[in-house]
Amino acid sequence: MYTLPKDSMGYTVPVLQPSTNAELDGTDGSASSNVFSASDYSIVRIAAVSAVRVVIGTSPTALKTSMAMGAGTSEYFSIPPNYKIAVIGGKATCTIMN
Numbered sequence: 070m071y072t073l074p075k076d077s078m079g080y081t082v083p084v085l086q087p088s089t090n091a092e093l094d095g096t097d098g099s100a101s102s103n104v105f106s107a108s109d110y111s112i113v114r115i116a117a118v119s120a121v122r123v124v125i126g127t128s129p130t131a132l133k134t135s136m137a138m139g140a141g142t143s144e145y146f147s148i149p150p151n152y153k154i155a156v157i158g159g160k161a162t163c164t165i166m167n
Contacts, residue, residue, distance in 0.1 A: 120159050
């Protein structure tokens with residue numbers, strides 16, 4: 070279990086520690102990650118290397134109408150157990166945060 074760090078005054082600092090990365094390349098079609106966790110919710114940071122469309126689900130297929138993320142942007146998502154992330158139109162890095 071990860072313990073949050075404390076500042077010089079002894080207060081807990083609410084930060085997340087990066088863990089495992091998944092590189093998704095949806096340049097030529099929808100690309101899907103593996104399941105992040107079979108039993109727990111996961112906090113996942115999606116960083117769009119290039120402009121992408123993103124969808125989250127149990128068997129996701131990203132479409133040109135899925136949620137847009139601009140190149141160089143990142144967002145944090147709570148991913149339910151047995152869910153995956155799919156992208157299309159470019160590349161993205163998905164990082165599990167602990």
